[in-house]
Every structure is written in structure tokens, then in C-alpha cells.
Amino acid sequence: DGGITQSPKYLFRKEGQNVTLSCEQNLNHDAMYWYRQDPGQGLRLIYYSQIVNDFQKGDIAEGYSVSREKKESFPLTVTSAQKNPTAFYLCASTVTRGRGTGELFFGEGSRLTVL
Amino acid sequence: AQRVTQPEKLLSVFKGAPVELKCNYSYSGSPELFWYVQYSRQRLQLLLRHISRESIKGFTADLNKGETSFHLKKPFAQEEDSAMYYCALERNAGGTSYGKLTFGQGTILTVHP
Numbered sequence: 001d002g003g004i005t006q007s008p009k010y011l012f013r014k015e016g017q018n019v020t021l022s023c024e025q026n027l028n029h030d031a032m033y034w035y036r037q038d039p040g041q042g043l044r045l046i047y048y049s050q051i052v053n054d055f056q057k058g059d060i061a062e063g064y065s066v067s068r069e070k071k072e073s074f075p076l077t078v079t080s081a082q083k084n085p086t087a088f089y090l091c092a093s094t095v096t097r098g099r100g101t102g103e104l105f106f107g108e109g110s111r112l113t114v115l
Numbered sequence: 116a117q118r119v120t121q122p123e124k125l126l127s128v129f130k131g132a133p134v135e136l137k138c139n140y141s142y143s144g145s146p147e148l149f150w151y152v153q154y155s156r157q158r159l160q161l162l163l164r165h166i167s168r169e170s171i172k173g174f175t176a177d178l179n180k181g182e183t184s185f186h187l188k189k190p191f192a193q194e195e196d197s198a199m200y201y202c203a204l205e206r207n208a209g210g211t212s213y214g215k216l217t218f219g220q221g222t223i224l225t226v227h228p
């Protein structure tokens with residue numbers, strides 16, 4: 001079954017702890033993205049990677065880190081430096097065919113709650 | 116800086132009525148625009164893209180550069196159209212902009228029977 005798999009679906013964290021959210025895709029897509037979804041704010045880009053071993057900061061990268069060691073995987077670490085980490089996190093991927101033609105494929109999301 | 120605004124957080128219509136979800140953008144370059152939809156208990160997915168000039172599930176969206184708008188329209192709403200709708204703008208940054216979307220705040224559409 002092709003697609004994007006995010007895990008865990010729900011995660012609770014104590015303040016001061018780092019947590020890592022997993023994102024795996026078997027669509028053979030080059031580019032992968034992490035978005036954060038907050039009520040009333042839409043989705044905001046955290047990090048993105050268009051090729052293995054390379055990634056770029058998005059609009060709200062502070063307090064987050066990523067890695068892209070394999071094409072299929074793009075884990076996101078929410079560090080203790082992230083001031084307001086409680087949110088819904090969405091991973092997405094796409095084939096980079098050309099501007100305006102791409103379709104983002106999204107995972108089901110991971111809900112992180114900081115206690 | 117780019118910005119996408121969806122002025123309506125909630126929109127309610129009755130089945131068979133026309134529906135228009137508003138989207139306005141602010142962008143200095145040439146915009147590429149999309150509508151994404153999230154049905155209940157489903158993933159966020161692409162509904163339509165400006166560049167394709169397509170009609171999907173009866174929805175259309177026309178880019179109006181003069182008004183900087185990309186409103187989503189459907190002449191006769193159905194109950195199954197109830198969902199969260201996001202307007203999104205793709206940035207143009209030297210050919211490396213794919214997937215770098217700026218999303219609006221979203222509009223929850225409810226179609227009543």
C-alpha cells in the first residue's frame with residue numbers, strides 16, 4: 001500500500017524532552033516536507049528536503065531539526081528549544097516535476113502534546 | 116512576503132445551493148495556486164491546481180490577478196462537500212520552490228441537507 005506513514009499518531013512529552021516524529025514514504029518521491037498545523041493558522045512549513053543528505057529551513061524552523069539520510073525517510077525532532085511544541089504535525093512528499101504542477105501527498109499526521 | 120488569506124473560518128450552505136470559498140493572496144511574483152481539501156477522517160489532499168484549469172468534483176477556481184483572488188466555486192453544493200478547505204500558494208524561488216506552499220487559515224464548509 002503506497003503512501004506516507006507517520007508515527008506515532010499521538011505523542012505526549014514532558015517539558016525539556018526532545019521527541020522525534022517519524023515520516024516514511026514509499027512513493028519514490030524526491031522531496032519531503034514537514035508542516036505544522038495550528039487552529040486558525042493553517043499549515044506552516046518547518047523544514048523541507050529536495051534530495052537526500054540535503055535539507056532547508058522553512059518559515060518556522062527554530063526549535064526543530066531534521067535529517068535525510070535515506071530517500072524514504074525524513075524524521076523531525078522537536079527539541080526542548082521549541083517554545084510552543086504542542087501542535088499537529090504533517091509530513092508530505094512530492095515529485096518535483098515543475099512549478100505549479102506538483103501535488104503534495106500528506107501523511108495522517110502526528111499530534112504532539114507537551115505536558 | 117507572500118500571504119494567503121481565507122476570510123471565512125466557517126461557511127454553511129444548504130444542499131443544492133451555490134458555494135464560494137474565498138481566497139486572496141499577496142505575492143510579488145507570478146503565483147501558482149492550489150486548493151487542498153480535508154474530508155472527515157481523511158488525509159489532506161489536492162483538490163485542484165490553477166495551472167491545470169480543471170474542474171474537480173464540480174469545483175472550479177479562477178485566478179484573478181487584478182483582484183489577487185483564487186476563489187473556489189461550485190454551482191450546486193452536495194453534502195459530501197462538507198470538509199476543511201485550504202487555499203495554498205507555491206513560491207517561486209529560482210526553481211527550487213516545489214512544495215514550498217504558503218497555506219491560508221482554512222475554511223470549514225458545512226453543507227446541510
